[in-house]
Amino acid sequence: MTSIYIGVMTGTSMDGVDIVAASFDPLVLHGTHTIAFDPDLKDELMALTLPDDNEIDRMGKADVALATMIGHGINALIEKNQINRNQIKAIGSHGQTIRHRPEQGFTLQIGDPNIITEITKIPVVSDFRRRDMAAGGQGAPLVPAFHQAIFQHPSINRVILNLGGIANVSMLPANNPDDVYGFDTGPANILMDAWCERYTGHPFDENGDWATHGTPIRSLLDRLYAHEFFAQEPPKSTGREDFNIDWLDDQLIDWRNDLEYNELEDTPENIQATLAKLTVRAIKKAISRSGMENGEIYVCGGGAYNSHVLEQLRWRLRKNNWSVQSTDVLKLSPTWVEAVAFAWLAMRFVQHLSGNLPAVTGADGYRILGTITAV
Template identity: 35%
Template sequence: MTHYAVGLMSGTSLDGVDAALVEISGVNLETKVRLIDFLTIPFLPKMKKQIEKSLSIEESSNALLCSLNVELGEVFGEAVLEICKKNNLDSSTLLFVASHGQTIFHMPNGLDGFVPSTLQLGESSVIAERTKTTVISDFRYRDMAVGGQGAPIVPYSELVLYQDAKVTRILQNIGGIGNATILPSGGETDTLAFDTGPGNMIIDELCRHFYQVEYDDEGNFARQGMVNEEVLESLMAHPYIQKKAPKTTGREDFGKEYTANLLKKYQLSANDWIRTATMFTAKSIAETIAPFAKGKTELIIGGGGSYNKVLIVMLKELLPEMTVKTQEDLGYSSEAKEAIAMAILGNQTYHRLPSNVPSATGAFREVILGKVTYYS
């Protein structure tokens, strides 16, 4: 039986809330999903500033986190109502809403005496009350409870949507952080997934610093610059790039503070900085995924970085043995990919079925992800 559901995603780029309205049926690898509509509600400047403040150990506070949890819940609920209204659908008729939440901090290996843990905000009770339907949220913790890193969590959805019997597919998402999923040909489910390193995060921060814009549109700034090989070599020496998969990272390694320190250490022109950072993203991806190419291999790129033409050219040059495609080449949406993934995870949880991939996260068994908030 086919149902309607909404997947919500708010990623490390802090662009806003992505909402995907889907038609979904079936379970496990027989799940069928069709995108009906997609929209993004940008964060208002005040909200974005509050989120950025909450990410800083120095600036955040208990009161801010408590308030932001509810405020984000309101924004997520609004996104559901808006996409339903746009499609003449009553939100109460949705089978469920699946919300990832806004990641504030993620430390899968612990930090300075603190235990492994993660924090995503966006109160599910608020979303349920506003939308009058079941909400499934907080997907990462269940995997961490069984020894996993709680990331990446999208590989299960990628198995459902992209696995091919004859071709090895490497799905590379380039959001704030870059993450890859290796889908072997032949129907194997023992997939591997990991964060490759920075995606757009450093590039975006440099664009804000030099040009007061949010991102490098189509790579136009990078196109005018030159790669500084000395700086690039230093960037590639980052400890995270040298780690073996499975591994996961975030703003803790490559965020605003990291970029600020780079700007103090090296003196480059604006466009040289942006091109060098773009090459850092491309090279960290290429060197990490190259060993997984087996036989005929397709690299499928999604996320905001797929619209950066300079970055795509760099990847094609660094990985000549792979066929490089975008989500759009396969008939999917780069922007909607992760929100759709949330809907697929939510569907598994709704039917009390597991959706983590232990070979990707390091968990010692499969578990049902997320927490369920019922509307009554």
């Protein structure tokens, strides 16, 4: 009987909860399901990523609400796809990150696994990041180990680029498993989505079309890129704590007070184009410094549908013969890659196998990631 694992992912963009049912060796998807956040819950989760009043009580309520939503979503996935529950070995639930502070040695994801287990009657593996962090790692990114297992090629250099709220890369040198590494490159959808919603009312810039109507502002781009994160060497990770709309507003105030400020450049479209270019610049730098002279870049996450960003990447990497395509080409939709990764991490936990890559996270060694909530 095929063993099936369920993966649940809620990312930095907070655009919904992605749920998949998968088996491995070979990878097969048995069902997918997405749940949109209730607007009030999304607002609360967003607010919890930054310090505020009455955090513990508010976090507790959100923890219960999110877990309840996930539990019922998993049941809906199982029923919709008529999956045999006896085949499901475990659920891998990442939860929603509301604080990620590797420099202080902690990270926090909510979405109570006890409630998910109670609703689904299936064991839940959760809390994936803190074991790596306890071993001296960043606790992120975790998906490069999955990318290596599924996507590494024996003769072609590959980069798996996840464009979620934060962009991260997995460097997969051809036929060289010991040299795989990865890290967060900086903001992706997290700033572009927030800016787009503020000025257009749309939650994201579909296809990057709005950004194409603007022109990047060099002086603003340089100011944003001066954030200390971009100068850090890997391993490194970041999140909404570092890059958020309030940070962007502060940078805009400073820029507008600068001698280089040009009022004619200061349009919402130009700022959106600048945010897109900020994402692309950081990714291009990461790939250029990888030591791989050419190869294939496969993009996943919501940003894989931002054709403007992908075209900018192709243009900036044109001299290096890098192709830029969606993971659809590898027969895995960009929408589901991260959720499948947490199904894979649940499988690794159940099989008592490590889930991290020390070269990626900076941990002292390989570790079995997660804790289990039994039925």
